[in-house]
Amino acid sequence: MQTPLLQVKHISKTYKLNKGWFKRESVEAVKGVSFELNRAHTVAVVGEAGSGKSTLAHLLAGELELTSGEILLHGQNLATTERQQRCMDIRLIPQKPSQSLNPRQRVGDQVIAPLTMYRTLSQELRQQKLISTLRDVGLLTEHAEYYPNMLSSSQRLRVALARALIVDPEVLVFDQTLSAMDVTMRAQLVNLLSSLQQSRGMAYIIIGHQLSMIRHLASEVLVMQHGEVIERTTVATLFSEPQTDYTQRLMHAYKELTQGSS
Template sequence: MSSLLEVKDLSYCAKSRGTLFKREQSFKLEPINFELQSGETMAIIGDNGSGKSTVAKLLVGAAMPDSGSIILNGETMQPGNIKQRCLKIRMVFQHSQSSLNPGLTLGALLDEPLKLNTEYDGYERRRIIEETLVKVGLMAEHAHFYAHMLSEGQKQRVAVARALILNPEVIVADEPFAALDPSVRSQTVNLLVKLQQDLGVGFIFISHNLGIVRHISDRILVMRHGKVIEAGKTDVIFNWPKHDYTKKLIYAYQSLSKR
C-alpha cells in the first residue's frame, strides 16, 4: 500500500542575524525521512529547539526546504506552489486567539480560504462553512459570531474548522492543546480523534504532552538538535525506548503520571 505522505531527505538551514549584543545563531535540520498513512496519527516529540515546528512549517509551505521532497499521494509538492500545498496540507496553530482576526465574523474567517482556493459561489461557500462549524461541534449560527464572543475551547474548534474547510488530506497540529485547560483539552482531543475516524485524514501532531501523544498517536518521531534520533510505533517507543534521550523523556512522563 502506498503512503499518503512521504518525506524524503528534507533539510533546512536558518540563520539569524547577529547584533552588537547578540551573536549570529543558526539552526540546521538534518535530512529527515518518514511516511504517513491515511487515517494515521504521527506525533513528533522533543525539547524546544529540536526542530519539531520547523518540520511543520516546511510541510505547510511556511518555510522552503534547502533540499528534499514532500510527496502526497504520489504527487511531489512543488515548493513554489502555495495553492497546491494550501489545499492538501492544513495547519492548526497553538494559539487560536492570535490566529483569528478579531475584526471578522467566524463566517468571514472561514470564507477566506474558500474564496482564495475554490470556485464555489456564495451560496455553496455558506453551506460548506455551516457544515464545517457543525462538524467541529459548534452551531451553524456561530458563523455570525466574532472571536471575542467565544471561549478558548470554541476558538480552538474554529481553528480546527479552518484547517478542515478545504477538505485536506493531511492536518499538521503544532501544540494545539497547550493553551487549553484540562477539561477543554480532553474535549478537543476527542474531537480530533472522531474527525480523523470520520474523515480519514492523516494527522501530524506536535506536542510536549506525552499523555496526549500516547492516547492519540500511532507512531512517534523523536527529535533532538534537528535530527530524528528514534522512530517507531507508539507502544514500542513508550515500552522499549532505545535512545538515551528518548528514555529520559519517557521516564520523566512515567514519573509524573504516577504521582
C-alpha cells in the same frame, strides 16, 4: 504496494543568519529527516526545545522553503504543486490558534475566508460548507455571527480547526497546539480529532509532549534532537521501552506526573 499519502525524503533546512559585514552564520535546524504517513494515521513528533520541530512543521506546510530533500503527497512532489493547492492540502494549526483569529471579524467570515480561493464555488455552496464545517467541529450555525471574544477558548480552538478543515485538507499539522489546554479541553479535542479522522481519513502530525494525547491519537513517534530524527518508534514501544536518553527522561516525567495525579 500502495503509495503512502505523505512521503518526506531527507529534508533539510539551514537558516542563514547575517551577522554584519562578511559575517554569515548558519543554523542547520532540520537535517535529513525522512518519514512516511498513511491516510487516517497520526505521527507524533517530540524533542527538546530547539530540536527543529517547528521548522519541520513549517516546511511541511510549505511556509518555509526546503534547503534540500523532497516532500511528496500522493506520490507527487509538492515542489511542482501550485502554491494555493499545496496550502490547502497540508494545513498548520499553530500553538495558540485563537491568536490567529481577527477579533473584529465575525467567526463565519473568518472560517469561510480560505474558500474564497475557490472562485468557482457559488455563494450558496460556500454557505452550506460553512454550516457543515461548523457542525463538524461541534459548533452551531449561530456561532457564525459571533465575534471571537464572545466564545470560550475551547470554541475558539474549534473555529481555528474549522478554518483549516473548510478546504478539505489531507494532512493537519499541530505545532504544540495542544500544550496550553487543560485536561477537559484535551479530552474533548482527542475525541473530536479521532472522529474527524475517521470520517474524513485525514492524517495528523502532532508536535508536542502531551503524552496522554499522543497515546490516544498517534501510532508512531519521531524523536528529534539537533535537527535529526534520533529515534523512531511505535507508541507502544515508547511507553514500554524508551530507547534514547531523551525518551527515557520524557517517560520518567510522564509516569511521575500521572502517578502523582492519580
